[in-house]
Amino acid sequence: MCDWCMKHGAGGKWYMNAKNYSNELAEAINAQEYLKEQWKAFEMVYIRRIMGITSIDLGYKLQLPIIGRILRWSAERMIHSEGKHRNPVRADGHFGQVIPLEEAKIILGNLAAEPIIENYCMCRWMQRGIKEACCINFGLLSGVIEKLSRFIPKDTKYRLDRDEAIAHIEEHNKKGYVATVWFQPVPYINAICSCENPECGGLRLRNDFGLHTVYKGEYVAEVDPDRCQACGMCVTKCQFGVLRLVQSLKRVIVDINKCFGCGVCRHACKYDAIKLVPRENYPALRGVY
């Protein structure tokens, strides 16, 4: 379990704690105001000056001696901020974790606060100019996004009941999108996204710049060497380049140090050879998120 489970998990995983989904919590941290400000012009998050610095050419800035280190430290502090005066326009306290489909279903079926909506993905819109309805938001955030017409799908039903939401997340996951659950702002949980690398703003910062906007999941993939038929279908699904087909071994190997434990590879396997095992099973991976 990560630090956030210790702080907000009530003895379990942070996203399995029903309290983190409650309207009472949202009210206590004044999430309504925060979300309104944050979503009003979310596309500007990388363009705005934050303490005089924009995210433009962040890769270069982070590699600078001394300045880069200070920048990384303050960015991490911002991303994980639990302070009273969080700034919504720079998304303070907004980060998430990768979850397998099973856990996403439990969240949408039992924990998520109504109303549940499915709106256009913000990240695909700003990084590719594509409108694809695959972000499932709930609780107070639904009401905030509903007022922003550019994120609301036209001609289709965007308000979902629990069964529909579960069916949709399953469809996205099988397509190859990675399910992620988000604090917005910590500890209030109100979104399950279906992310793609590199379009996702969170995965972009994590994979390309090493900032902890998205944590790896509680699981890692494991291939059963007896069942694997070396067809390589799972390799095509992995968003993180973790799986590799080794012809000499006639099976697929997993780079568990890089594995995010999303479980998307399982859907491509016809032989039921991949399963998710808890990260804790590997001593070297314990506490590494």
Add this chain to the structure above:
Amino acid sequence: MFPKKSPKVTIDYTKCGEKGQMDPRDCAKCLRVCDPAIFILHESPNMPIDPVDPKYWRITPVWLSLCNMCMKCVKVCPLGAITVSR
């Protein structure tokens, strides 16, 4: 000691953007042709922002360190608004 400088990617906002001939939302070809997805589509910061439905948009190359200078965006831009240089 200092890291390698990133490529310079510039967009001529007199051609594309709030004052240009085309709304970048309708084109967005550069966003899609770029494998590392270094561009970001966003509201124009210089114009009054309509919080519900912003009318003025522009594209900014943001993740410059990931640019491989493949020049696909330069070729695909119908207005010839993009330049890539060292």
